[in-house]
Amino acid sequence: MAIVAKQKYTQEKIDKLLDYLNLYKDKNQSIDYEILVDGFKAVRRTSDPEMFNIYDNFVTPESKVIEVLFYTGTSNNNDKYIFTLQEEPKEQGLSGIEIDNRIQEGIEREKRNWEFDDLRKKNKELKEEIDELENEIEKLEKDKLELQAKESPLKGILGEVGSTFVESLIRRNPRLLAKIPGGDTLAGLIEEDNREKELEGEDEQTEVSFKPKSSAKTVLSEEDQYAITFVKQLKSSFTKSEFDSVLEILEQFAIHKQNIETTLETLKNTSHD
Numbered sequence: 001m002a003i004v005a006k007q008k009y010t011q012e013k014i015d016k017l018l019d020y021l022n023l024y025k026d027k028n029q030s031i032d033y034e035i036l037v038d039g040f041k042a043v044r045r046t047s048d049p050e051m052f053n054i055y056d057n058f059v060t061p062e063s064k065v066i067e068v069l070f071y072t073g074t075s076n077n078n079d080k081y082i083f084t085l086q087e088e089p090k091e092q093g094l095s096g097i098e099i100d101n102r103i104q105e106g107i108e109r110e111k112r113n114w115e116f117d118d119l120r121k122k123n124k125e126l127k128e129e130i131d132e133l134e135n136e137i138e139k140l141e142k143d144k145l146e147l148q149a150k151e152s153p154l155k156g157i158l159g160e161v162g163s164t165f166v167e168s169l170i171r172r173n174p175r176l177l178a179k180i181p182g183g184d185t186l187a188g189l190i191e192e193d194n195r196e197k198e199l200e201g202e203d204e205q206t207e208v209s210f211k212p213k214s215s216a217k218t219v220l221s222e223e224d225q226y227a228i229t230f231v232k233q234l235k236s237s238f239t240k241s242e243f244d245s246v247l248e249i250l251e252q253f254a255i256h257k258q259n260i261e262t263t264l265e266t267l268k269n270t271s272h273d
Contacts, residue, residue: 009066009083017068017081021049032071034078038063045071059085145255 007013024031030047035055042055055066063085069078235243253260 004080004082006082006084009085013083014066014068018049018052021052025049032074034069034071036067036069038065 021031021033025047032045032047033043033052034041034045035043035052037055037058040058042058043051059066065085066083068081068083070081071078234246238246253263
């Protein structure tokens with residue numbers, strides 16, 4: 001294994017290497033050597049000890065290192081002796097101010113990391129709150145639609161008397177309720193009520209009269225009168241089957257108001273055609 005020896009330069013140490021070369025030459029066992037000054041081959045590979053001191057011609061006050069290589073036989077394997085001509089610069093220690101600055105930088109960096117983690121945590125919590133609010137709004141909208149479906153949407157359009165007419169129509173045709181969300185149960189109750197009234201011998205009125213009885217002292221409001229007129233006009237324009245369908249369409253529009261404009265445009269385009 002090659003030897004690499006690094007030490008401070010002295011003339012005595014260099015001279016000992018030269019003595020070593022002369023010794024082996026006297027024993028007819030010359031050693032190839034080479035000398036470099038700051039990487040420059042001042043003495044190229046040779047076994048002649050007399051050329052050893054030629055290196056000194058290339059040493060200057062600026063020179064930093066001298067390398068002496070002793071080769072093993074004719075191979076390139078060698079032992080290297082490195083002599084430094086100048087003191088190697090020592091690492092400058094950090095001043096107290098520099099140390100304080102680095103400590104402060106580390107503190108500031110950790111503080112920023114902590115603030116970022118805190119903001120990220122708060123952002124996550126806010127997102128969760130927003131999701132909860134959106135779910136609550138969605139539930140309230142759903143409850144609102146269910147309430148609207150349970151009420152009689154036509155009551156606000158036809159007034160009390162008009163809605164009474166629709167109630168009578170549904171009582172005579174409970175199958176219409178089956179087409180309304182949640183109407184199956186109500187339809188069954190109405191059919192059961194109808195059967196009970198038939199058993200009791202009550203004389204059910206099969207057609208709705210929009211004329212108040214002469215004996216009744218009920219005073220109809222302007223809204224009720226308008227509702228009666230409106231229903232009469234509708235009824236006179238359709239057959240009984242068609243009129244039942246029109247009422248069912250109105251019921252659906254009252255529940256799904258978003259479909260009114262689309263249907264109206266479709267009907268307009270159809271009439272143009």
